[in-house]
Amino acid sequence: MGDTLEKPDFRPIFTPTKQRPLGTPPHKETIIKDAFRLRTLMAMGALAQIVLFAILPYRYAVVPVLILTLHSIGSTIGQMLFYKTNQNPYMADVIQGSTSSQPPSWQTGRYPNAPCSSSIVVFHLGVSYNHPLGPASPGAYELFTHFMNMSKAINEKKEEYGLLGMSSWKQTKRATHNAGMSVFYFRDIEGLHKFAHDKEHRDGWDFLQAFRKKGYSHITALHETFEVPAGAWESIYLDSPPTLMGDTTVRMTEKDGSATWYHSLVDASVRPLTGMMNRMARGKATAREGYA
Numbered sequence: 001m002g003d004t005l006e007k008p009d010f011r012p013i014f015t016p017t018k019q020r021p022l023g024t025p026p027h028k029e030t031i032i033k034d035a036f037r038l039r040t041l042m043a044m045g046a047l048a049q050i051v052l053f054a055i056l057p058y059r060y061a062v063v064p065v066l067i068l069t070l071h072s073i074g075s076t077i078g079q080m081l082f083y084k085t086n087q088n089p090y091m092a093d094v095i096q097g098s099t100s101s102q103p104p105s106w107q108t109g110r111y112p113n114a115p116c117s118s119s120i121v122v123f124h125l126g127v128s129y130n131h132p133l134g135p136a137s138p139g140a141y142e143l144f145t146h147f148m149n150m151s152k153a154i155n156e157k158k159e160e161y162g163l164l165g166m167s168s169w170k171q172t173k174r175a176t177h178n179a180g181m182s183v184f185y186f187r188d189i190e191g192l193h194k195f196a197h198d199k200e201h202r203d204g205w206d207f208l209q210a211f212r213k214k215g216y217s218h219i220t221a222l223h224e225t226f227e228v229p230a231g232a233w234e235s236i237y238l239d240s241p242p243t244l245m246g247d248t249t250v251r252m253t254e255k256d257g258s259a260t261w262y263h264s265l266v267d268a269s270v271r272p273l274t275g276m277m278n279r280m281a282r283g284k285a286t287a288r289e290g291y292a
Contacts, residue, residue: 009111010102010266010273013095016109017261021165021249036134093241100268100279101235101245103164106187109252109262115272115279116233120164120245121186124224125150128171128179131218135178139211139219146204151182153200158251162191164264165248179220185248189227234279236268 036044052061082088103118104111112118127147131137135144154163164185171179186192195201208221237246242265249261266273273279 009113010270012104012111012263013099013265013267014263016252017263018258019261020259021261094239095237095241095265096239098268098273099237099240099246099265100273101237101248101264102266102273103248103264104250104252104262106250109250109260111262111266115281116231117281119188119227119229120233121189121192122224122226122228123184123186123192124181124222125184126171126179126181126220126222128174128220129218130220137218139216142207143204143211143219143221146200146207150200150204153198154184154195157195157198160191161195162187163195164250165245167244167247183244185245189225192225231281234276236273236276236279237265 049061049065052064079088079090100115102112102115103120106118125147127143129135129137129140131140134140151166154161154166157163164187166182166184168180168182171181173179184192208219211219235245237243240246242263246265248264250264252260252262254260268274268279271278272281
């Protein structure tokens with residue numbers, strides 16, 4: 001009789017919400033800041049200080065840098081004092097313990113009772129500027145505008161495309177430090193294909209092709225697509241805020257016609273989610289694998 005009992009569903013971290021979640025497109029300030037080397041930023045600061053000395057008396061010219069220095073030191077000390085309390089801003093949204101992304105059913109909103117029970121499509125979309133002026137180089141602003149339009153459109157039509165979530169990342173391998181990439185998670189390849197043929201993506205692609213025909217080749221644009229079947233992926237997050245696939249949601253239409261969003265994060269402390277092979281539903285984890 002015990003063998004016929006159904007396994008309990010995984011326990012979600014978040015309760016379903018009626019508020020539509022939004023993606024996280026790249027922030028303009030990080031793109032500008034990361035486009036410059038440290039020595040360039042220091043030179044810009046030094047130049048600004050020289051200008052202040054040239055137009056203000058000494059006692060006033062040093063005030064801005066003193067205020068910024070004292071603010072930085074004071075805020076750092078304050079954050080250290082409250083490091084283990086809820087007042088630590090760096091702990092905002094951090095979920096203590098281990099969690100895993102296990103998206104609920106697209107049809108019922110029910111959480112699975114077996115790991116990686118659904119397929120997933122992962123899409124990488126990136127751009128970088130191979131030019132001394134970085135994001136200020138010819139065509140960079142126009143392409144960035146198209147990139148932001150695509151991000152906005154894909155968020156507004158996320159249910160139509162089957163988009164589960166997105167996040168933005170920076171690449172630091174090259175000296176330019178201006179390569180940015182967005183990671184998208186789709187329910188199926190058909191939704192991604194629909195996005196690829198809609199106006200916003202086509203406009204960006206057409207601009208890039210016309211730009212290259214003018215003889216410019218300093219802008220890198222790229223995408224990668226991975227169609228991953230059920231049983232071929234896994235995830236684990238330890239003391240982490242929702243991120244990557246752990247920051248995805250599934251939209252469900254309730255019986256009254258209202259929309260509800262179900263977050264994919266579940267408690268990973270249960271046995272089926274301890275160990276990589278367990279999370280891929282490929283057998284029991286060993287003692288060593290049980291840690292992650």
